[in-house]
Amino acid sequence: MLAIPVAAVLASAAPALPIQERADRFLELVNAAYQGLCRVEGEAQWLASTDVTPAHDAASETASKAKAAFNGNPAVIREAKALLEQKAQLKPVTVRQLQRVLLNAAEGPMTNPKLVAARIAAETQQASTLNAFEFKYKGQPITANRIDDLLNTSKDLAERLAVWEASKQSGPALKPGLVKLQGLRNGVARELGHADYFALQVASYGMTTEEMVKLQDDFMRELRPLYLQLHTWAKHELAKRYGQPVPKRIPAHWLNNRWSQEWPGIVEAAKLDDFFKGRSAEWVVKAAEQFYTGLGFPRLPESFWKVSDLYPLKPGETRKKNTHASCWHVDLETDIRSLMSVEPNPWWFFTAHHELGHGYYDISYTRPEVPHLLRIGANPAFHEAMAELTSLASSQAPYLQASGVLPADFKADETAFLLNEALTQTVPFIFWASGVMTHWEADVYARNLSPEQWNARWWQYVREFQGVEPPAPRGGEFCDPATKTHINDNPCYYYSYAIATVLKYQFHEHIARRILHQPPQRCNYANSKEIGAFLRRIMEKGGTEDWRQVLREATGEDLSTRAMVEYFKPLMAWLQEQNKGRQIGWGE
Numbered sequence: 303m304l305a306i307p308v309a310a311v312l313a314s315a316a317p318a319l320p321i322q323e324r325a326d327r328f329l330e331l332v333n334a335a336y337q338g339l340c341r342v343e344g345e346a347q348w349l350a351s352t353d354v355t356p357a358h359d360a361a362s363e364t365a366s367k368a369k370a371a372f373n374g375n376p377a378v379i380r381e382a383k384a385l386l387e388q389k390a391q392l393k394p395v396t397v398r399q400l401q402r403v404l405l406n407a408a409e410g411p412m413t414n415p416k417l418v419a420a421r422i423a424a425e426t427q428q429a430s431t432l433n434a435f436e437f438k439y440k441g442q443p444i445t446a447n448r449i450d451d452l453l454n455t456s457k458d459l460a461e462r463l464a465v466w467e468a469s470k471q472s473g474p475a476l477k478p479g480l481v482k483l484q485g486l487r488n489g490v491a492r493e494l495g496h497a498d499y500f501a502l503q504v505a506s507y508g509m510t511t512e513e514m515v516k517l518q519d520d521f522m523r524e525l526r527p528l529y530l531q532l533h534t535w536a537k538h539e540l541a542k543r544y545g546q547p548v549p550k551r552i553p554a555h556w557l558n559n560r561w562s563q564e565w566p567g568i569v570e571a572a573k574l575d576d577f578f579k580g581r582s583a584e585w586v587v588k589a590a591e592q593f594y595t596g597l598g599f600p601r602l603p604e605s606f607w608k609v610s611d612l613y614p615l616k617p618g619e620t621r622k623k624n625t626h627a628s629c630w631h632v633d634l635e636t637d638i639r640s641l642m643s644v645e646p647n648p649w650w651f652f653t654a655h656h657e658l659g660h661g662y663y664d665i666s667y668t669r670p671e672v673p674h675l676l677r678i679g680a681n682p683a684f685h686e687a688m689a690e691l692t693s694l695a696s697s698q699a700p701y702l703q704a705s706g707v708l709p710a711d712f713k714a715d716e717t718a719f720l721l722n723e724a725l726t727q728t729v730p731f732i733f734w735a736s737g738v739m740t741h742w743e744a745d746v747y748a749r750n751l752s753p754e755q756w757n758a759r760w761w762q763y764v765r766e767f768q769g770v771e772p773p774a775p776r777g778g779e780f781c782d783p784a785t786k787t788h789i790n791d792n793p794c795y796y797y798s799y800a801i802a803t804v805l806k807y808q809f810h811e812h813i814a815r816r817i818l819h820q821p822p823q824r825c826n827y828a829n830s831k832e833i834g835a836f837l838r839r840i841m842e843k844g845g846t847e848d849w850r851q852v853l854r855e856a857t858g859e860d861l862s863t864r865a866m867v868e869y870f871k872p873l874m875a876w877l878q879e880q881n882k883g884r885q886i887g888w889g890e
């Protein structure tokens with residue numbers, strides 16, 4: 303058979319457009335429609351989050367369906383695929399947009415509308431089971447917040463055990479929906495040629511499932527010596543607190559977090575609350591904006607202050623708002639908003655910095671050179687890393703002194719700061735995120751782990767990676783993984799948080815050592831235009847370049863825990879001293 307050049311075939315169907323021009327025309331249409339639909343969906347979701355009513359929920363779902371119908375449209379998929387067949391002749395930024403079109407489409411490919419509808423219905427049902435679930439404690443309903451309060455405060459092990467067990471009640475109720483979703487999510491992913499849903503999600507990183515799991519294993523291998531020291535120190539502290547013999551593994555109900563993902567409340571860190579007395583909530587948000595304007599970024603758009611929902615409801619206000627802090631880029635242009643409930647305390651001070659970190663990422667890539675489809679982080683973890691970096695920078699004593707929160711003569715207990723940071727945000731978190739969450743979800747989606755084995759596999763990973771064990775055997779009648787929100791509504795994504803944690807220390811170390819020439823454990827970002835230029839160079843690219851290249855250009859380094867290990871070196875030395883003569887870790 304004669305080989306007919308593809309261009310000739312196309313020429314017979316359409317006027318002979320050079321391939322780049324054909325792609326430009328297609329993407330102009332797709333970008334415009336995508337931006338319009340994001341705005342409509344964003345407005346609807348905003349309303350549903352700031353005024354929770356069934357009508358607003360329904361409107362938001364309709365807007366999401368409209369967006370999905372366009373994103374997954376068969377004609378859009380066909381043209382993107384056809385163009386990508388000639389990607390050698392296309393500009394790299396064109397190829398990236400076309401790949402993004404296909405990744406967006408893969409979440410709801412209308413090439414199989416029945417399957418997509420079944421998935422949406424199952425997701426909606428699962429969310430409603432999750433949100434409406436009523437936990438019971440001593441025969442009475444108990445809220446999730448109350449469960450957390452009790453785990454944060456109770457010193458009575460019998461009470462802790464009962465509350466911890468209550469927190470696992472939702473698992474069996476959520477399991478049937480999750481079993482259904484295992485098949486539906488994989489089915490949807492296969493529609494566009496991905497092996498399974500896990501493979502589809504890691505495709506945003508340009509990685510395979512095996513590569514992602516290996517990356518997460520590398521994180522854990524490199525951080526393991528530090529984790530074992532922390533684990534040993536923590537279990538001795540907790541055994542003392544509860545008057546118990548020191549166990550090999552930490553019983554899950556000894557820790558304050560329901561999944562042992564963070565270990566707060568073990569160390570009394572420097573209490574900063576007093577320094578916020580007499581401040582206003584407005585001052586907190588302005589201070590976070592000042593962090594960025596000091597680095598040379600523009601002020602937040604006027605509309606931010608008008609449309610955001612920043613403070614707790616006033617007495618007498620009857621609407622319900624979502625309590626989770628977030629930042630929104632509603633129209634992918636200048637409409638940046640934040641949803642918070644800011645009060646003048648340290649937690650909201652760091653959170654406001656975190657959320658504006660997202661906002662300034664959005665502001666930085668909103669420019670004509672970055673098409674709407676690529677107004678995203680370099681990878682999903684970059685956005686979170688930038689936000690977390692701001693939060694870390696805003697929590698260090700020299701910055702707090704420069705911004706007037708702490709007095710100039712404040713003496714920080716550096717070990718307590720580091721210990722608290724490690725326990726509550728970073729080190730045990732990696733073993734939960736990279737270890738338990740990533741491995742279990744890879745087993746479920748990529749390896750089709752059968753539901754009868756779900757709970758046993760979950761606890762096998764908790765024992766193996768976290769060195770934590772259940773207070774009593776957890777049989778197959780439970781489904782403890784389903785008690786974690788992300789397992790239900792944000793599947794195969796959690797490794798992103800681990801990557802963000804690792805990235806944060808890489809950026810921070812670069813700034814501390816190369817720009818500020820200050821020790822990474824205590825530095826002051828305030829008013830450094832050079833830091834601003836460094837961050838802007840990363841953020842203004844959005845998703846137009848491969849994230850590995852962006853990282854290498856910015857820091858001269860590939861993704862690595864090296865900076866994180868370095869950062870905690872003083873803590874490591876202190877822990878080794880405290881743990882002298884103790885058995886380190888939990889054995890096999």
Ligand SMILES: [Zn+2]
Pocket residue numbers: 656660686689
């Ligand atoms: Zn965030």
